[in-house]
Amino acid sequence: MLAPLVLKGAGEETLLWAKLNGRLYFALxxxxxxxxxxxxxxxxxxxxxxxxxxxxxxGNTTLPLERVAETIN
Structure with a gap:
């Protein structure tokens, strides 16, 4: 629900993330x-x-945050 609101104000590519129970949940x-x-x-x-x-x-993944961030950069 938050990601579409961020899109309205985003001027560049943005990664939102949270870790929960060993998984990384993200919004690109x-x-x-x-x-x-x-x-x-x-x-x-x-x-x-x-x-x-x-x-x-x-989405979500077991990949580490650093790997996700470097892949989308």
Missing amino acids: ISPAGQARTYLTKLQALGEVQGGGSPKVVT
Whole structure:
């Protein structure tokens, strides 16, 4: 619910995240419409579930935060 609100004010690619019970939950926000492209790159690395629009995707993974961040940069 928070990710679409952030999209309204985001001027650049944004990663929101939270860790819970050993999983990383994330939202990728892309005003340029590249969020699904980033999700596809993450899914190629391993256990990543998610989906969404070209501007906002949400998902979760067991990958470390650092790996997620470097993949979308």
